[in-house]
Amino acid sequence: MSNSPGTSRTTRRAIHLAAHFPGVNNTTVWSAPPTPQAPQVSRPGSAGPTAERSATRQSAFGSQIDFSSFTHLARTAERGLFDFFFLAEGLRLREHQGRIHDLDVVGRPEAITVLSALAAVTEHLGLAATVNATFNEPYELARRLASLDHLSGGRAAWNVVTSSDAFTGENFRRGGFLDRADRYTRAAEFVAAARELWDSWPPGVERGRTGGATGSFAHHGQHFDIEGRFSVPRSPQGHPVVIQAGDSGEGREFAAATADVVFTRHGTLEAGREFYADVKGRLAAYGRRPDDLKIMPGVTFVLGDTAAEAQEKAAEIRRQQISPQTALLTLEQVWGVDLSRYDPDGPLPDIEPDYEAQLSQGRVRQADPRAIVASWRALAKEKGLSIRQTVIEATGRQSFIGTPEAVADELDTFVQTDAADGFILIPHLTPGGLDDFVKRVVPLLQERGSFRTRYTGSTLRAHLGLAQPLGEDTAA
Numbered sequence: 001m002s003n004s005p006g007t008s009r010t011t012r013r014a015i016h017l018a019a020h021f022p023g024v025n026n027t028t029v030w031s032a033p034p035t036p037q038a039p040q041v042s043r044p045g046s047a048g049p050t051a052e053r054s055a056t057r058q059s060a061f062g063s064q065i066d067f068s069s070f071t072h073l074a075r076t077a078e079r080g081l082f083d084f085f086f087l088a089e090g091l092r093l094r095e096h097q098g099r100i101h102d103l104d105v106v107g108r109p110e111a112i113t114v115l116s117a118l119a120a121v122t123e124h125l126g127l128a129a130t131v132n133a134t135f136n137e138p139y140e141l142a143r144r145l146a147s148l149d150h151l152s153g154g155r156a157a158w159n160v161v162t163s164s165d166a167f168t169g170e171n172f173r174r175g176g177f178l179d180r181a182d183r184y185t186r187a188a189e190f191v192a193a194a195r196e197l198w199d200s201w202p203p204g205v206e207r208g209r210t211g212g213a214t215g216s217f218a219h220h221g222q223h224f225d226i227e228g229r230f231s232v233p234r235s236p237q238g239h240p241v242v243i244q245a246g247d248s249g250e251g252r253e254f255a256a257a258t259a260d261v262v263f264t265r266h267g268t269l270e271a272g273r274e275f276y277a278d279v280k281g282r283l284a285a286y287g288r289r290p291d292d293l294k295i296m297p298g299v300t301f302v303l304g305d306t307a308a309e310a311q312e313k314a315a316e317i318r319r320q321q322i323s324p325q326t327a328l329l330t331l332e333q334v335w336g337v338d339l340s341r342y343d344p345d346g347p348l349p350d351i352e353p354d355y356e357a358q359l360s361q362g363r364v365r366q367a368d369p370r371a372i373v374a375s376w377r378a379l380a381k382e383k384g385l386s387i388r389q390t391v392i393e394a395t396g397r398q399s400f401i402g403t404p405e406a407v408a409d410e411l412d413t414f415v416q417t418d419a420a421d422g423f424i425l426i427p428h429l430t431p432g433g434l435d436d437f438v439k440r441v442v443p444l445l446q447e448r449g450s451f452r453t454r455y456t457g458s459t460l461r462a463h464l465g466l467a468q469p470l471g472e473d474t475a476a
């Protein structure tokens with residue numbers, strides 16, 4: 001097999017792979033295998049499109065959050081020798097015109113609970129939970145993560161996210177929200193406090209030797225003023241792995257100072273290299289080496305026996321992801337007005353958007369709607385696209401499409417040429433979406449010496465090649 005361009009360095013770099021459990025956002029399609037004429041639910045009028053689609057998805061995928069779905073994907077990832085299994089978090093179901101948003105209809109079970117159950121049916125696989133730093137407390141979360149680390153023999157990871165909006169805050173006792181500017185100061189102090197708690201039990205404390213300072217902590221800061229004794233002995237990893245997933249300058253700085261892994265959206269070679277250089281370049285200021293932080297973009301893949309077949313499958317998946325009604329819902333989020341009377345196969349609405357309106361609540365609209373409207377209008381005009389075709393073309397984020405050989409080659413090129421340290425793979429199907437990748441792509445990566453052929457360590461830190469925090473023996 002030929003080497004990829006730029007792979008002339010003497011040692012090949014090891015690729016790190018993780019599996020993202022799909023289920024929300026329209027990455028996930030809901031029937032397998034993709035068929036050319038997948039049945040589409042017609043958009044109802046006043047009954048509300050979201051409600052109807054919710055019903056459709058729930059009946060088609062009632063088992064989506066069954067434990068068997070989680071175990072299938074986790075076991076596949078472990079068979080593929082992946083570093084970890086990843087669960088996202090949504091603390092408030094997003095809403096569209098007062099109904100549960102189309103993308104959140106499968107619900108959001110709590111990640112650490114699911115991972116604790118998976119710890120019992122897996123042996124090596126890391127278990128990563130996304131947990132918000134705004135609406136939690138260090139003592140409670142440090143305790144849950146240390147417990148997961150114990151239960152799993154050193155496989156726990158925490159993806160620290162910082163969503164801080166008032167809509168989400170309504171779900172919580174402390175309510176309200178955090179000033180956006182404070183989201184990372186709180187997150188940084190949260191992680192620091194959690195690490196103080198994890199360090200409060202020195203390594204090697206024997207059962208019964210609980211005198212002295214064991215478990216004592218005192219953290220007095222801007223966001224947390226806590227003092228007491230931590231209830232969980234030091235866990236196998238010392239510190240569960242910390243993942244970061246925010247993209248602002250502050251987010252990148254937080255990652256450079258604090259995180260072990262970054263989950264990024266920069267999934268093209270050029271954007272990946274830029275991001276990689278930027279974030280790795282920030283590490284030295286914190287006395288850290290480039291290898292201390294792994295950069296792992298979240299990516300999708302579509303495999304085919306030929307390049308043409310893969311492209312065809314990818315196009316069909318896009319059509320399934322953006323059904324006629326999803327196209328209209330997506331457009332309504334941007335336009336801010338009810339567009340239910342428009343034909344998804346007709347042209348973009350010529351009415352002006354209402355940029356102040358809030359049809360959707362929660363993290364559904366990411367970029368500046370004015371810029372989106374302008375670019376979608378230009379795209380539709382240039383290519384003569386309908387509403388649905390425009391949304392399909394403009395919102396597509398399919399990363400690696402091709403034969404297993406081509407996909408293995410591309411993934412390897414990313415890692416050997418400093419665009420990533422590995423990938424968080426987001427399959428399109430639940431729960432079988434990773435099966436083909438593990439069967440057909442993993443062996444090719446192993447053949448070229450870029451991916452492990454067995455687990456050599458037992459903890460997630462070992463899989464990722466991260467140092468083990470030593471902790472101090474303070475229990476005099």
Ligand SMILES: Cc1cc2nc3c(=O)[nH]c(=O)nc-3n(C[C@H](O)[C@H](O)[C@H](O)COP(=O)(O)O)c2cc1C
Nearest residue numbers: 088089130161162163245246247248251263264265
């Ligand atoms: C790849 C990626 C995945 C994310 N996943 C989640 C998630 O599952 N739950 C969540 O509440 N926020 C998630 N976020 C949001 C971020 O953690 C962060 O809260 C938000 O992006 C604000 O930070 P920023 O301004 O630095 O981007 C994700 C962000 C990125 C880039």
